[in-house]
Amino acid sequence: MSRLVMRAACVCELACACLVLASGAQAQQQDVQVETIEVAPGLHMLVGRGGNVGVSVGEDGVFLVDDQYAPLTEKILAAIRELSDQPVRFVINTHWHGDHTGGNENLGQAGAIIVAHDNVRKRLSTAQVLEVFDAEYPARPKVALPVITFSEALTFHLNGYELHAFHVENAHTDGDAIIVFRDANVVHMGDTYFNGRYPFIDVEHGGTIDGMIAAANLVLGMVDDDTKIIPGHGPLSNKVELTAYRDMLVGVRERVLAEIESGKTLDDAVAANPTAEFDAEWGHRFPPDVFTRLVYMDLSSR
Numbered sequence: 001m002s003r004l005v006m007r008a009a010c011v012c013e014l015a016c017a018c019l020v021l022a023s024g025a026q027a028q029q030q031d032v033q034v035e036t037i038e039v040a041p042g043l044h045m046l047v048g049r050g051g052n053v054g055v056s057v058g059e060d061g062v063f064l065v066d067d068q069y070a071p072l073t074e075k076i077l078a079a080i081r082e083l084s085d086q087p088v089r090f091v092i093n094t095h096w097h098g099d100h101t102g103g104n105e106n107l108g109q110a111g112a113i114i115v116a117h118d119n120v121r122k123r124l125s126t127a128q129v130l131e132v133f134d135a136e137y138p139a140r141p142k143v144a145l146p147v148i149t150f151s152e153a154l155t156f157h158l159n160g161y162e163l164h165a166f167h168v169e170n171a172h173t174d175g176d177a178i179i180v181f182r183d184a185n186v187v188h189m190g191d192t193y194f195n196g197r198y199p200f201i202d203v204e205h206g207g208t209i210d211g212m213i214a215a216a217n218l219v220l221g222m223v224d225d226d227t228k229i230i231p232g233h234g235p236l237s238n239k240v241e242l243t244a245y246r247d248m249l250v251g252v253r254e255r256v257l258a259e260i261e262s263g264k265t266l267d268d269a270v271a272a273n274p275t276a277e278f279d280a281e282w283g284h285r286f287p288p289d290v291f292t293r294l295v296y297m298d299l300s301s302r
């Protein structure tokens, strides 16, 4: 795979979108405010920097979906203390990326049980390289690793809800989990859903455009007009917006595939700007040319 060297100006934006090295992010986190948004009774979404956090509070304790970056743990815990005086009992990671798992070490040391798909533990327990960001991620210490892993699905019975976590294959990564809060009509999609922007697809770690489309279709088949959908990145969402996102993914896939089938090289396909009709709505937070490259690399590798 060729190394994609990002334009310097894009690196921060991309990094903020999905992946900041926890070590390098320290200085940037001091002025971050953690905002709390009520999604349903006892269920909240925390927005700081990094992936959106889901929080369930109630008589059985605090259950978290993702934990952003290590330097934000204190601010996240302060936001949780406004909702509950109980400790964090469980953390489920939607995938391995550092903007969703950076708080694992702090929370694991404090006694939380970390849960994730089998492949998240594999990724976190060994060093990872992302050539697209020219970045390396060291193996995490034992206390930061999931101690319960699953291959397909897992259900928690907590705080009056059934929290159903299930794996979707080869979507954003090879270890994605989507969490459905049954009875509350809430879904946390992790980074299978970037609301209002092109998604990063981690094609170096099993991500595929077809898996992203399949994940969106799967969720669309289980939600209704009242369902609250927490995306990995972007504002709290719903079925209408997820439908538009799915349609954009399908459209970009078709257009990039047409460039491949016409014999264009990667660089020529990017130069042809196959995402043009979608860029005004989706191209502000993630560079269209990078998205095209990722989709091309995925579709041409099969």
Ligand SMILES: [Zn+2]
Residues within 6 Å of the ligand: 018, 095, 097, 172, 191
């Ligand atoms: Zn991610």
